[in-house]
Amino acid sequence: MLKILKYSFYDLMRSRWSYVYFAFYLLLGVVLLFLNNDLSKAVITLMNVIIVLVPLIGTIFGVMYYYNSKEFTELLLAQPLKRSSIFLGQYLGVALSLSMSLILGLGLPFIFYGLFKSTAIWDFSLLLVTGTFLTFIFTALAFNIALSNENKIKGFGYAILMWLFLGIIYDGLFLMSLVLFEDYPLDKISLIGTMLNPIDLSRTLILLKLDISALLGYTGAVFKQFFGTNFGLVISFGMLVLWVVSPLMRIIFKSKRKDF
Amino acid sequence: MVNIQDLHKAFGKNQVLSGVNLSIKEGGIFAVLGPNGSGKTTLIKSILGMVIPNKGSISIQGKHIKNNSSYRQHIDYLPQIANFPSNLKVKELIKMIKDLRGKTTEDERLIQLFKLEPFLDKKLGTLSGGTKQKVNLVLTFMFNSPLIILDEPTSGLDPISLLRLKDLIQAEKAKGKTILITSHIMSFVEEISDEIVFILEGKIYFKGTVSELKTKTSQPDFEHAIASILTENHA
Secondary structure (H helix, E strand, O other), X not given: XXXXXXXXXXXXXXXXXXXXXXXXXXXXXXXXXXXXOOHHHHHXXXXXXXXXXXXXXXXXXXXXXXXXXXXXXXXXXXXXXXXXXXXXXXXXXXXXXXXXXXXXXXXXXXXXXXXXXXXXXXXXXXXXXXHHHHHHHHHHHHHHHHHHOOOHHHHHHHHHHHHHHHHHHHHXXXXXXXXXXXXXXXXXXXXXXXXXXXXHHHHHHHHHHOOOHHHHHHXXXXXXXXXXXXXXXXXXXXXXXHHHHHHHHHHHHHHHHOOO | OEEEEXXXXXXXXXXXXXXXXEEEOOOEEEEEEOOOXXXXXXXXXXXXXXXXXXXXXXXXXXXXXXXXXXXXHHEEEEOOOOOOOOOOEHHHHHHHHHHHHOOOOHXXXXXXXXXXXXXXXXXXXXXXXXXXXXXXXXXXXXXXXXXXXXXXXXXOOOHHHHHHHHHHHHHXXXXXXXXXXXXXXXXXXXXXXOEEEEEEOOEEEEXXXXXXXXXXXXXXXXXXXXXXXXXXXXX
């Protein structure tokens, strides 16, 4: 698996898109710092961008890489390699190179701005950690979609729909259901609802860490009570790990049964 | 060497292989023939484990291939369409495959044989079809495996390379290897193969030597013998 990982990673590092992605984050970091003139404020703005954009990039890159490396995959399949190591190797190659672009692209400007001397360092680290989690989650979901769809156009369509659903539609439905059932106690439901969507979960985690949960009103208090504790934190990171592991299990399962 | 029992495979509603029984002994050149869509490539891909059969079993060198990947160490495979990652250089691809499968020194001799030196630093995406096929041949023949599977090895090759390929195949046979070939070029098949396996509608229709086929169909030459099978079965 490590050899496949090495080649996929190497292949991606040479492709233009990794640099575009890296340059984009570099620019974003610099511009935000320049406009906000303050590390903590830049972190909040950055969160809003990352929470939506990282899943989108992970999804598109994942699907694109899978379809583009079809030939490479077929070449590897005839070699004495396990299917699971071929696909996991490719997946890790994509996810790692994307995470690296994210961490370096955002990290460099913040470090030069004096991140290590600032109190925002933990907030910023949490931001990068959740960003990395989101990359791993959405790349894995994208690989799943691509594995199940031979047709590229369909695969792309489903992948974008998935991102749209988890990133935007889910929130809408969630809010509507909260309004609809406002006469009932909703703390537990909304907690569970948040847990079930990796994007919402990441957003909540960061918001609470940033100590602006007062903006969230009563729900914020309930959330703070839950996520603020160590137990809540462990559960939420457990959920994120689960969101990475379960699509990976399906990749292994699906790839074993697929014809090439 | 290769033992296939009651192999079934369907892609959706399209039943491609329906009960293939085939045993191939060690040593010699076997040609797998059949009309388009008869299941030749599916059969070969099943042997390689790229296609998962619905039913039936395959064993290679006495070992079942299900849920196994190490047996492919003993197979050299030439895919039908030489599709390679287009942003890799020829040199890098050869290095990568060597890295994945183990050391060999044969590659240099083969590169010389097919006159590929000027292309080593070119990207695979920029190569012509014939040159790609030559790279494909180098990758296949550079390892010393007892079973060689060639899917349409002649496609896109110029006459000189074709001659070299024939010599190469004969040389491998002389080492006692088993070689499985599919081809649509009948003269090539007739010249090179020891035995023929004819697939029709997902089953083995005939297995034997060229002269046996001629007697069976009572036709004077090989091409007409094949044609008569096809017209009789209105395929």
